[in-house]
Amino acid sequence: MDSNPLKVGIIGLGTVGLGVIDFLKKNKSTITQKAGREIKISGISAKTKNKKRELDVSKFKWFSDPLALSNDEDTDVVVELIGGEDEPAKSLIENSLLNRKHVVTANKALIAHHGHYLALLAEEQQVSLNFEAAVAGGIPIVKTLKESLCGNQISRIYGVINGTCNYILTQMENDEQEYSKIFKEAQDLGFVEKDPSLDVGGIDSAHKISILASLAFGSRINFDNVSTTGIESIDLIDINNANAMGYRIKLLGLASKSESGVSQEVEPCLVPKESLFGKLEGGTNIVMVEGNFVGHTHYIGPGAGAGPTASSVVSDLIDIARGNIMPPFGQKTNQLNVSLHAVEDLFSSFYLRFLLTDKPGTLAKLAGILGKHDISINRMRQLYHKDENAPVLIVTHPTKKALLISAMEEISKLEICKNRPVHIKIVDL
Ligand SMILES: NC(=O)c1ccc[n+]([C@@H]2O[C@H](COP(=O)([O-])OP(=O)(O)OC[C@H]3O[C@@H](n4cnc5c(N)ncnc54)[C@H](OP(=O)(O)O)[C@@H]3O)[C@@H](O)[C@H]2O)c1
Structure with a gap:
């Protein structure tokens, strides 16, 4: 394993960027011990150099153009902590990978939109694209x-x-x-x-x-x-x-x-x-x-938050320092399945709320439409009301969402239905 320090450029000095710098400083000896080598900051960049922030930027090499940091020969890893699904984050990551620099990002929007393309590029260039902090902050x-x-x-x-x-x-x-x-x-x-x-x-x-x-x-x-x-x-x-x-x-x-x-x-x-x-x-x-x-x-x-998110970013950096380079989605990117889009076909119960005219035959009409769509009622309650419209709550037996939606559409068009009917899935965890 390489024993030279891992040189890291940090782009974005907001909540997460400052959190990462603080974490690398305060936990330096633990990180060096666990990573087997030092993790050093080679440069920093953000939008406005003179912004008031809890960091003395004069102690670091400042890059006024973040893209210059992704070209910097003295940087092994680019940490993108700007955010946003497109520019400048996308070009920055793309350029870093093309320059065979590892990338760590907390940017879920960018990974959700461009993750496949960027993962292919990272693999082609044999570098890491790590994004632990992009989902659920500090949870690994x-x-x-x-x-x-x-x-x-x-x-x-x-x-x-x-x-x-x-x-x-x-x-x-x-x-x-x-x-x-x-x-x-x-x-x-x-x-x-x-x-x-x-x-x-x-x-x-x-x-x-x-x-x-x-x-x-x-x-x-x-x-x-x-x-x-x-x-x-x-x-x-x-x-x-x-x-x-x-x-x-x-x-x-x-x-x-x-x-x-x-x-x-x-x-x-x-x-x-x-x-x-x-x-x-x-x-x-x-x-x-x-x-x-x-x-x-x-x-x-x-x-979320500076500490938990920085914890995930730093664990990605330690992986790189250790030489653990994995495909970004855990398997060869070109072998990821193009899966069919399935409409949720698990059966679930639903909570339904209606406001219905309070007259004979109303509930029979409602139950009839639910029955026609193969939806059976588990519990039903009509709540206390003073005027001519009655709030009605129903919990269904497990059914398919598609059936439920067609029934709700039909019911909402009835003369007896006085609200936009509410349906919320019940998940028994
Ligand atoms: N905050 C969280 O708890 C959290 C949790 C998980 C993931 N994330 C993700 O982490 C990333 C960063 O979030 P954050 O909360 O730290 O954001 P933030 O506080 O808004 O900070 C954004 C940083 O990016 C810099 N920036 C903006 N546009 C730039 C540009 N064109 N060139 C260079 N730098 C630019 C800003 O510079 P200035 O300071 O000069 O304005 C700022 O330092 C996002 O992808 C976010 O979704 C955040």
């Missing part, structure tokens, strides 16, 4: 799928992988407040991305579940096939109803593999309150992986 789930569970046939991988959404849903329940108020509070606290749809629209979770699905199922990354629903239309009433029935609402990333292909979804789901998923508070993440020999395994930890 990428390495777990690439290495520890790699002999298992994985059938399902479920996760709560966006801390902001989990924070908002938890606070709505704790404070008994509607989405709009808690969303505003989360924004004021700086928890929400500049483009909120990345968080609350489920896109960030979709980036992450597409990466996990590829690692788990040996399939080519396919972000475009993630069916994505965010949390913007979750009402407090549904959180309270779920609570009364022993459930909590969580935004889940769900990927499963069956004979018909790979299904990838992000959607709010009801999970049992007493399950590990149900007990998850605030910004913590959880991932469940089901393998044919290992069974169910769970991974819980901080999904």
Whole structure:
């Protein structure tokens, strides 16, 4: 093994970039011992040199053009911590790989969109493209799928992988407040991305579940096939109803593999309150992986923040320092399957909420349409009401989502239906 220091260029000095520099400094002796060689910073870059930050930039070689760092002969690894699915992050990584430099990134958007192309390039150039920090912050789930569970046939991988959404849903329940108020509070606290749809629209979770699905199922990354629903239309009433029935609402990333292909979804789901998923508070993440020999395994930890994310970036650097170079998705990139896109074909129960005109025959009509679509009712309750419209809650027996959706479309067109009917999948974890 090479005993020379590993020379690392860090591009992006925000939350994660500064976290990595701090980590490399404070844990220097542990890192050197574990890596078998020193990890040294060869240069740094960000957008604005003179920005006020908790780092004395004069102690490092500054590159005003980040692309120059990817050409720097004195740099072995480029660490991309800018973010964003396109420029300048994409060219920066591409150029680094073309220059036969290893790359470490925390950029899930970029990996979800361009991961396949970049992985092919990394392999061709015989360098690493590591992205542990791109999914679930400090939880080492990428390495777990690439290495520890790699002999298992994985059938399902479920996760709560966006801390902001989990924070908002938890606070709505704790404070008994509607989405709009808690969303505003989360924004004021700086928890929400500049483009909120990345968080609350489920896109960030979709980036992450597409990466996990590829690692788990040996399939080519396919972000475009993630069916994505965010949390913007979750009402407090549904959180309270779920609570009364022993459930909590969580935004889940769900990927499963069956004979018909790979299904990838992000959607709010009801999970049992007493399950590990149900007990998850605030910004913590959880991932469940089901393998044919290992069974169910769970991974819980901080999904973001300087320290946890830096921990993942540094572990990627230590791998490179040790000379562990693996294909980015855990197997030869050109042998990843192009999997068929499967509509979720697992059976699930659903929570349904309707507002129906309170007159004879209404419930019979509703039950008739559900029956016609082969959906049977497990529990049904009509709630107290003063006016002519009655709130009705139903929990179905397990059914296929496609059947449920056609039934809901038909019911929503009926004269007796006075709301946009709500349906939320129940996942018994
Ligand atoms: N924050 C987390 O907890 C977390 C967790 C997991 C993954 N990630 C991922 O980690 C990456 C970095 O996130 P972050 O939270 O650290 O972001 P951040 O705090 O917004 O920092 C971004 C950094 O990139 C620099 N930058 C922006 N545009 C640039 C350009 N054109 N050229 C050079 N530098 C540029 C900025 O420079 P200035 O400082 O000069 O403005 C800033 O230092 C993202 O991909 C994110 O998704 C973050």
